[in-house]
Amino acid sequence: MRFTRVLVTGGQGYLGSVVVDLLSRSGFEVVSLDSGYVTDTRAALPHVTYVQGDVLDPASWQTALADVEAVVHLAAIVGDPACGVDEDLAMRTNYLGTIRVVEACRKFGVGRIVFASTCSNYGSTEGEQVDVWSPLNPQSVYAQTKVLAEHYLLSPHGGGPEPCILRFATLHGLSPRMRFDLAVNIMTASALAQGRIVVQGGSQWRPFIHVRDAASAILKCLRRRPGSQAVVYNCGSNEENYLIKDLAELIRHEVPGSVTDILGDVQDLRNYRVDFSLIRQTLSFTNSFRVVDGVREIRDAMMNGAYDDYLSPRYSNHLRALDVSHQGAL
Ligand SMILES: NC(=O)c1ccc[n+]([C@@H]2O[C@H](COP(=O)([O-])OP(=O)(O)OC[C@H]3O[C@@H](n4cnc5c(N)ncnc54)[C@H](O)[C@@H]3O)[C@@H](O)[C@H]2O)c1
Known part of the structure; x- marks a missing residue:
């Protein structure tokens, strides 16, 4: 039964293509x-x-919002390195783009917006566990754009869509639009292809979530009762917080013959251990996959000959952004 029309911005991205598939099948x-x-x-x-x-140009696509009941807003320039290529474009796309999407939603009476934010909003927390009420401490333009967009979504603007904000842990696993610029994915690929996992420092905490679990959380947000109290959730699970050096060890174990190379103790500005109790308690969200599942599926896909070119710019938001910026400059 088709009961709700949903628009997914960024629907062809790493997460978006999995979300679009899940929602369509649901x-x-x-x-x-x-x-x-x-x-x-x-x-x-x-x-x-x-x-x-382009989310920045709603006049060209907003008629697609007719009869849409909810928007899942994923479109963005994603990641610190990609945003660093053109900070102005990143700010416009991620912040102003969110404002434009909300304005279009208001015009077309869209009732709900699910927004993809990030746990990197917490910045460096010295290993302290943070929850949704902890102060935000963005360390990059990317995180700043997400904090500002959240702020806008949480500000009252009469008659706008009800927001549900998911601060995702770092994603991993296979997607039709693959990314090899994400920690678990690139470390697994390089363990397999180079026999080596390079770790910068390693004593920083980072939470992870499988891309299919992230899509399931979005589905939960779409199905939650209107007017539910919590609007901001950390999206992940408590047992999926890892020290990067332990993550490397886990991957080394899954890719026999690979070695780990720890390159001194660099200062990583992103170091956060996150509490995900709220989404478990309020939305009954639990993860179906762990990091090891993402590692194994990537390892097996690569062993079957997929992604021999995993270093290609098409799998990296940073290299892709450099290409786009270079073309713009010609
Ligand atoms: N991947 C992660 O680890 C992670 C973690 C936390 C939050 N998120 C958030 O989840 C969302 C999806 O991330 P992803 O990993 O799928 O990244 P992605 O780069 O694969 O997807 C982003 C999509 O947005 C599209 N896009 C970019 N600018 C656009 C514009 N101006 N108009 C319309 N579309 C535009 C891109 O073409 C791409 O398909 C993002 O909002 C991201 O900030 C991702």
């Missing part, structure tokens, strides 16, 4: 909106409507 009528900023292939799932458009 009975939603799905519209994907993506500018093609990082994706050059046109995904084509049956039953999904694909619209090419």
Whole structure:
């Protein structure tokens, strides 16, 4: 039964392509909106409507919001290195783009917006566990754009969509639009292809979540009762907080013959251990996968010959952003 029409911005991205698939299989009528900023292939799932458009230019796509009941807003320039290539573009896309999407939602009477934020908003917490009420301490332009967008979503602007904000842990695992610029994915790929896992420092904490679990959390947000009290959730699970050196050890164990190379103790500005109790208690969200599952599926896909070119710019938001910026400069 198709009961709700949902628009997913960034629907062709790493997370978006998994979300679009899950929502479509769960009975939603799905519209994907993506500018093609990082994706050059046109995904084509049956039953999904694909619209090419820039979130900054709603006039060109907002009619796609007709009869839409909820928006899942994922479109962004994603990651510290990619945002560093053109900080102004990152700020406009991630912050102003969110404002534009909310304004369009208001115009078309969209009732709900699920927003993809990030646990990197917490910055460096010296290993202290942080929860949704802890102060934010963004250490990069990327995190700053997300903090500002959250702030806007949480400000009252009469008649706008009800926000549900998910501060995701770092994603991992296979997606139709693969990324090899994420810690678990790149460390697994390099263990397999180079026999070596390079770790900078290693004593920093980082939480992880499988991309399919992240998509399931979004589904939970779409299904939660209107007017539910909590609007900001850390999205992940408590047992998936890892020290990076332990993550490397786990991967080394799963890729026989690989070695770990720890390069001194660099100061990583992102060091956070996150409490995910609220999403478990309020939305009954639990993860179905652990980091080891993401490692194994990537390892097996690579052993079957997929991703021989895992260092290609198409798998890296940073290299892709450099390409786009270079083309713009020509
Ligand atoms: N991947 C992670 O570890 C992670 C962690 C926390 C939060 N998030 C958030 O989840 C969301 C999805 O991340 P992802 O990993 O899928 O990244 P991604 O780069 O694969 O996906 C982002 C998508 O947005 C599109 N896009 C960029 N600019 C656009 C614009 N102006 N208009 C329309 N579309 C545009 C891109 O083409 C891409 O398909 C992002 O908002 C990100 O900040 C991701």
